[in-house]
Amino acid sequence: xxxxFFISILLLAQLLSAQDAREIIRKAGDVIEPESMExxxxxxxxxxSGQERSRTISTATRKFGEVTKTMIRFVEPxxxxxxxxxxxxxxxxxDDMWIYMPALRKTRRIVSSEKGKNFMGSxxxxxxxxxxxxxxxxxxxxxxxxVEGQTCHKIESRCKTEAIAAQYGFSKRISYIDKADFFARxxxxxxxxxxxxxxxxxxxxxxxxxxxYFAYHMEMQNVKNNRRSVMTVxxxxxxxxxxEAQFSPAMLEx
Numbered sequence: 001x002x003x004x005f006f007i008s009i010l011l012l013a014q015l016l017s018a019q020d021a022r023e024i025i026r027k028a029g030d031v032i033e034p035e036s037m038e039x040x041x042x043x044x045x046x047x048x049s050g051q052e053r054s055r056t057i058s059t060a061t062r063k064f065g066e067v068t069k070t071m072i073r074f075v076e077p078x079x080x081x082x083x084x085x086x087x088x089x090x091x092x093x094x095d096d097m098w099i100y101m102p103a104l105r106k107t108r109r110i111v112s113s114e115k116g117k118n119f120m121g122s123x124x125x126x127x128x129x130x131x132x133x134x135x136x137x138x139x140x141x142x143x144x145x146x147v148e149g150q151t152c153h154k155i156e157s158r159c160k161t162e163a164i165a166a167q168y169g170f171s172k173r174i175s176y177i178d179k180a181d182f183f184a185r186x187x188x189x190x191x192x193x194x195x196x197x198x199x200x201x202x203x204x205x206x207x208x209x210x211x212x213y214f215a216y217h218m219e220m221q222n223v224k225n226n227r228r229s230v231m232t233v234x235x236x237x238x239x240x241x242x243x244e245a246q247f248s249p250a251m252l253e254x
Contacts, residue, residue: 021139021155025175027182029131034212035063040235045122048226055080060240066091069247072129084252089130097126100252107252116169122229123198123220127168136164145176147185152176198222208238
C-alpha cells in the first residue's frame with residue numbers, strides 16, 4: 001500500500017512538472033507574439049569557411065479571427081527579389097504555407113515534409129518562421145541553467161509523433177527560458193537520432209509596446225556543418241495596415 005502511495009505521488013509530481021513546463025513555454029510565446037506588425041530585417045548566411053551572403057527581408061503579420069497571417073518577402077539581392085513565403089498560423093490545426101518563386105512566376109504550397117527544410121538556404125527552417133503548436137509536444141522541466149549570466153528554466157519539448165517530428169525537422173527541442181521575463185535565450189534542436197543539430201541564440205530583446213517584446217538578433221548555428229545564419233532587425237513597427245486580401249496565395253503573383 002505504501003509503495004502504491006509513493007508511485008501515485010511520483011506520477012502526480014511528473015504531471016505537475018509537465019504542466020508547469022507547458023505553461024512556461026506558452027508564456028514565452030505570448031510575450032513575443034504581436035497580433036500585428038511590420039519589419040525589415042537582414043539575413044546573413046555564413047558558410048563553414050566564413051563566406052557570407054546577405055539578404056534583405058520585409059515581413060508583415062496580422063491576425064484575422066483565429067488565424068495569424070504572415071508574409072515574408074525577399075527585397076535584396078536581385079537574384080532572390082520577390083521570393084515570398086506566406087504562412088497561415090492556426091491555433092487548432094496545422095499551419096498552411098505557400099512560396100512564390102518569381103523566376104517561375106508560380107505559387108506552390110509547401111507540404112508538411114518540406115516545413116522542416118532550410119529556409120532559402122539558411123540554417124533556419126520554414127517551420128522556424130511560424131509558431132509551434134503547443135499540443136504537438138510533450139513537456140518536461142529539466143531544472144535550471146545559466147545562459148549569458150541569466151538564470152533560465154531548462155525545458156524539453158518532445159514531438160508527440162514521428163510525423164510531427166518530420167514536419168518540424170527535429171525530434172525534440174531544449175528551451176532556455178529566462179526566469180525573470182520569460183524571454184527565450186537559447187533553443188537547442190535535436191535530430192531523429194537524439195543528436196544536437198542546431199542551436200539558436202536570441203539577443204537584444206526590445207519592448208514594442210503593450211507588453212510585447214522582440215529579439216532583434218537571432219543566430220542559428222548548425223553544429224554538424226559549422227554553418228551559421230544571423231537574422232537582425234533593421235526596422236520594426238507594431239501594427240500593419242495591409243488588408244486581409246494581401247495575405248492571399250493568389251495575390252503573391254500580382
